[in-house]
Amino acid sequence: MLFYDFEVFVEDWMVVIMDSDSHSTNIIVNDTKKFIDFYHQHESDIWVGYNSRHYDQYIAKAIIAGFEPQEMNNWVIEENKMGWQFSRSLFKIQFYNFDIMTQRGQSLKQLEGFMGDSVEETSVDFTINRKLTDEEIEEVIHYCTHDVEETINVFMARQEEFQTTIGLVNEFNLPIKYVTKTKAQLSAIILEAKQPESERDDEMDISFPDTLDIHKYADVKTFYENTRDYEQTYTKEIAGVKHIFAWGGLHGAKENYHGKGTIINVDVGSYYPTIMIRYGYTSRNIRDPQKYANIRKTRLEYKKQGDPRQGPYKIVLNSTYGAMKDKYNGLYDPRQANNVCVGGMLLLLDLIEKLEPYVELVQSNTDGLYIRLLNDDDFDTIDDICYEWETRTGMGLDFHYFDEVFQKDVNNYIMIDRESGTVKTKGAYVKKLSDLDYDLPIVNKALVDYFVEGTPIEETINECNDLRQFQRVVKLSYKFDGASLGNQRIQGKVQRVFASKNQSAARLYKVKQGHLEKISYTPEHVFIDNGNVSNKKIPTELDRGWYIRLAKTRAKDFGGF
Template sequence: MLFYDFEVFHDDWLVVIIDAATKQEHTFINDEQGLIDFYNEHRNDIWVGYNSRHYDQYILKAIICGFSPQEINHWIIVKREPGWKFFRDFWKIQLFNFDIMTNKFRSLKQLEGFMGHDIRETSVSFETMRKLTDEEIQEVIKYCRHDVQETMHIFAENIDEFTSQMELLKMFDLPLRHISKTKAQLSAFILDAKQPNIPRNDEFNYTLPDTLQINKYTEVLDFYKSAKSFPEPYAEIFPTDIAGVPHIFAWGGIHGARQNYYGEGYFLLIDVASYYPALMIEYDYLSRNVKNPAKFREIRDTRIKYKLAEDKRQAPLKIVINGTYGAMKDKYNGLYDPLQANNVCIGGMTLLLDLIEKLEPYCQLIQSNTDGVLVKLNHPDDYYLIDDICYEWEQRTRMELEFEEYVKVIQKDVNNYILIAENGKYYSKGAYVKKLNPLDNDLPIVNEAVVKYFIDGIEPEETIFNCTELLKFQKVVKISSKYEYARYGIRRMSENVFRVFASIDKNDAELLKVRDGLASKIGYTPDRCFIVNDDVRGMKVPSKLDYWWYLDLANKRINDFLGHED
C-alpha cells in the first residue's frame, strides 16, 4: 500500500510516496519518466491519498498520458473543473486509488490540527512564477512528506472506512479497481442500478403509504398533497404544533423538540430500525433503476443477521443499505430517482406522525426526529401500554421499533441534547456536547465542562481551571476560499488554517478573515489570542492562557441548554 501526495507549482512539481509496508520513501521532482517507471512497477498496489479522488490521482494520470502537471492542476484548481473531464481516456489508466477523505468540508490541515500535530505550511508560495531554488525544493519536500505521514495517521484513525470497503469487494466478488469508488457509487454498482435513457420527470408524483392512519393531524397530509403544485416545492415548509411540540415539516425528515427542556423520570427513545431501507423494501420505494430489488432485501436481511450475531461483516453491508437513499437524489449516480427519494422521506415522516398521534394521549412527547421519537411516560408501568400501541403500529406498517430507556433528559433543541441512562451511561448529540475524537477535536475542554456539569454536577470552573493540557483548549479555524486571507492584528497571514488559544497578554491580537478589504470575526474565536501551529501534544498550558474565556463560553452553552439569559 502506497501513500502519496503531489505539490504542483508554475515551473516545478514533485510527489512524495511512502510504502506503508517497507516505510521506504520515494520522491520524484520534475521526473516524469521516473514516476511512470515507478507506477508501472506498482500499478497493482493500492494508492492512498487525502482528496486524491478529486486531485492527486489526476495529476498522476495526466503525467502518464503525457500532459504536464501544470495543465491538469490549472484545470482542477483554477477552472474548478472535475479531473475526469480533462481527458476522456483517463479511465483506461489502472489506478487502485483509495481516498481517505470522508468529509469534503474538512481539509487535511484541519484534521492535523485536531490531532494536535504540526500544521505549519510551507513558506514557498504556490503563486511563485519561476523555477524554485534548491532550498525551496527541499522545504516543499519536507512539507509534502509531512502531509503524506499525516495521511497515514488519518488512515489509521479511519481504518474501518478501508476495511469495510475491502470486505464489501470480497463479499460481492468485485475487482480491486472498485476500491476507488465512493460508497454511493459502490452501492449503485452492487445493485446494478442504471439510469434510464429518457428522464422520468415525475419527481413530485409522490404517494402516501397505504397503511397510513392519521385522523388528527391531517393538515400535514394536506401540505404534502398541495406542495407539489407550487412553482418551487422544495422551498415550501409547514410549521405546526404536534402533541404540544413545535415541528417543521419539509423535505429532509420530521424535526420537533421542546426547547430548553430538562426532565427526570422514565423516558423511552423509540427508533424505527433501519427506517429508510425498510420503507424501500416494504413500500417499493427503492430506486426504480435497480435491476433486481430482491437483492436489496437480501442484503438488508443478511446485515440484520450479522448484526445480531455481532459479526463484523455487518459493517460493509451497512454501506450499501444506508447509502442508497442519499444516492437517489444524486443526479450523477445510477440510483438517481428523486420520486422514490421523496416517497421515502415523506412516507417516513407521515408514518412517524401516525405513531405520535397514537402515543400522544398516553405520554408526553419530548422530541421527534427523522427515524424516532423520545417520550416521557406518566408512570413506569405505562411501558406495557406504550409497547402495545407500538406493536399495533409495527404490525400495520410493517416497520420494526427499538426501545432504549433513560432517566434524565437535558435538551437545548432537536439537534443538541443529552440522554442519561439509569446506569450513568449517556448519549449526546450536537456540537456543544458530542463526544469528540482525534479527528473532531475542537474546543474539547468546553465540551468536557458542559457534559460534566450536566452528567456529574461538576461546576465548569473545576473542569477548566484544573486542566493543564494545552491541546484541550485549542480552537482550529480554517479560512475558506470565500476570503482572501487571514489577518492577525495588522499582520497579513500566509496560512489558512490556525490553531488559536485565548490570551490575556495585551501584546496578542485578534485573528480575522478578510474579503474585499473588510475584516470580520471568525466564529467562536477570542478577541485576543495566540497561535501555535506546531505540534502541541504534551504541551502544558502557558501562564497567558485566558481560562476565563473558556469558562464564559462553557457557561453560555450551559445557559443555552437551560434557556437562561447570560
C-alpha cells in the same frame, strides 16, 4: 500500500510517496520517466491520498498519459473541472486510488490541527511564475513529506473506512479497481443500478404509505399532497412541540429543556431501508428490486449470528437513500427519495398522534422519538400502541430508557440513565470528540461533567493543564482571502487559536475583499500556536476565564443554571 501527495507549481512538480510495506520514502521532482517507472513497478498497489479522488490521482494519470501535470492542475484548480473529463486516455490507466477524505471541504491541515500536530504551511507561493530555487524545492518537499505522514495518521484513525470498502469489494466479488469508488457508487454497482436514457419528470409525484392512519394532523399530509416546491415548508405544533415540515426528515424538539422521569427513546430500526422494501420505494433504476430486499435479509441473518460480514451489507442498505438524491449516481431517483423521506415523516407523525395523550414529546427526529411518560402506569398502554403501529406499518421499534435529559435543541442533547451509568450525547457542544474532531474539547468535557457528575465547570477547566484541550481550530473556506491577526495579515487557511489574558493581544479575523469579519467562538484576545501542541503545558497567558464563560453560556442553552 502507498501513501502519496503531489505538489504542482507553474514550472515545477513533485511527489512524495511512502511505502507502508518497505517503510521507504520516494521523492520525485520534475522527473517524468522516474515517476512512470515507479508507477509500473507498483501498478497493482493501492495508492492512498487525501482528496486524491479529485486531484492527486489525476495528476498521476496525466503524467503517465504523457501530459504535463500543470495542464491537469489548471484544469482542476483554475477551471474547476472534473479530472476524468480531461482526456479519454485517462480511462485506460490502471490506478488503484483510495481517498481517505470522508468529508468534502475538510482539509488535511484542519485534521492536523485537531490531532495537535503542526499546521504550518510552506511559504512558497504556488503561483510563482518561474522555476523554484533549490531552497524553495527543499522547503516544499519538507512540508509535502509532513502531509504524507499526516495522511498516514488520518488513515490509521479511519481504518474502518478502508476496511468497509475492501469488505464491499470482497463480499460482492467486485474487481479490485473498484476500491477507488465511494460507498454510494459501490452500492449502485452492487445493485446493478443504471439511470434511464431519458430523464423522468415525476420528482414531486409523492405517494404515501397505504398503512397511514393520521387524523388530528391530517393537514400535514395535505401539505405534501399539494406542494410542488422544495422551498415550501409547513410549520405545525405537534404534541406541544413546534415542527417545520420540509424535505429532510422529521425534526422537532423542546428547546432549552431539562426533564426527569421515565424517558424512552423509541427508535425505528433500519428505518429507511425497511420503508423502501415494505412500500416499494427503492430506486426504479435497480435491475431487480428483490436484490435489495435479499441484501437486507442476509444482513439481518449475519447480524443475528454476530458475523462481521454483516458490515458490507449494512453499507449498501444505508447508502442507497442518499444515492437516490445524487444525480451522478446510478441509483438517482428523486421521486423515490422523496417518497422515502415524506413517508418516514408521516409514519412517525402517525405514531406521535397515537402516543400524545400519554406522553410528553421531548423530541422527534428522522428515525425515532424521545418521549417522557406522564404517568408510569401508562407504560403498558404505550407498549400496546407501539406494537399496533409496528404490526400495521411493518416497522420495528427498539426502546432505550433514560431518566434525565438536558436538551438545547433536536441536534444537541444529553440523555442520562443514572441507574446504569449510560450517557448518550449528541451535538457539537457535548459529543465525545475524536482525534479528527477535536475543537474546544475542554468546553465539551466541562459541560458533560457538569450535567452528568455535577462537577463545577470552573473545576474541570481550572484543573486541566493540557494546552491541546483548549484549542480552537479555525479553517477558512475558499470564499475568504485569508486570515488577519488584528490588522496584520497572516499566512495559512488553518489557525489554532487560544484565549489570551494579554489585553493588547489582537483578535483573529477572516478577510474577504479587504474587509475583516469575526470568526465564531473565538476570543477577543488570542495567541496562535500552529506548531505541535501534543503534551504541551499551558502558558500563563492562557485565559481560562474565557472558556469558563463560554461553557456556562452553553450550559444555559441546555436548560442548566
